[in-house]
Amino acid sequence: MFNYIKFALFQIIGFSSTLPKLSKIKKNPDKFTSDEIFSVLQKQAKRSLKLVNINLKILGKEKLPKEPVLFVINHSSMLDSFILLASVDRPIGVVIADEPIWRDMPIISDWSKLIKSVYINRENNREGIKSIIEAAKNISEGHSMAIFPEGDLTWVKDSNALVSDFRNGALKIAYKAKCPIVPMVIKNSKNTYEGYQPVGKIRSVDVEVEFLDAIYQHIDDPKLKSTILGEDIKDSMINKIKEFNKVM
Template sequence: MFRFICIVIFLVLYLILSIPVFLAEWIIGKFSREKRDYSSLRIVQFGFKVILRMTSVKTTIIGEENIPDEPVLFVGNHRSFFDILLTYSRCRRLTGYVAKKEMEHIPLLSTWMRFVYCLFLDRENPKEGLKTILTAIDYIKKGISICIFPEGTRNKGEELSMLPFKDGAFKIAAKTGCAIIPISMNNTAAIFENQFPKIRKVHVVIEYGKPIYPNELDKETKRHIGDYVQNVIQETIKRNAEMV
């Protein structure tokens, strides 16, 4: 409980104290959009790293060398709020995360999310959902990676289970030809969700799979690419379960 309270206090202070930083970032962007983008990325990553340090979570990272130095589509299983902190804090390139529409209404936090190219997905409105996917495609073409959790929501089932992947997410890679990087995460729900509101010091495993280029797949596999990527992640989290 103590860790939870400390993190809440830090997050509130971080958001309040970052208000003048928005102005500084806006000014930087007037002279160099790239410098603003990367300074915003590092500022957000700093906040996430502080929070992760406060949790005392031990992290084992596998396969980070598999990520090519080019815009990619990160696809991962999703069981915890901390999935975002754990993965975003390691992004080397500009990366926009696809978040649920409700996040757009959180003051200050949503401003930072827009600064780092996050997209807000309305899961109840197919037309708006398509617009989000089209924007993500545009970001990839501009050199910005995208991360999405195709289960559509946090999976609250058994540890090694996964919800069916939604196919819309994979249109981002199919339309751009970018690499799909599977992200397999073990034990992240044990940090917080399994014993809400307590935060536990646990060991999590994150594995980045080898790049999957849609245009290099056979026709049948490409048609069912969501199932293919989900199987890769499912096999990996089962294999890594013994490590936590």
């Protein structure tokens, strides 16, 4: 539990120390660029992982389009959001489940709003569509977004899966924004965190992150079903994880 205690204390201290800057940004948001705002969260994420000796190896950054994209990420650890923020090369908003624990979290929820994260209601289709439209609008205005389309931790949904089934409706964000989709595969992150609750055991392990080739199929063929596209993306992620596991 020592790693977890260090990690948790660092979140309290780290985010509390951002309060003065948070206040300045909220008062005069136009004086701060997206990069300046995002860098606060990215630094916190990188320092948090370093503190508990979770080392990232990042592959495929050279494949990333310069234009705004929708990042699609597999999700097998409670620490994946830290891994995501530490790995990307640009400001992003994240599509987050509209649950009180995430929406009402002190300080962190304020920063989430500032980086244009979007909360999505998965129980109400009408509200969910509004969130998809909002996320697509962010991309159309030049701000990349990220989703975890499994909708929950992989092993919670399917204990035997390397990547579980997608909620493919989330991919509609890229259809509406007419932007590329970039699959981002996080390998070995399941071993970083034991448990499903906010309190768990953190392990010091190496994690590999790989950005796959950008996908444009849905732009070229808007009638392509998101279910088919989602299966193709999921299969490509599974193949990369299998390759990684063979080397391990």
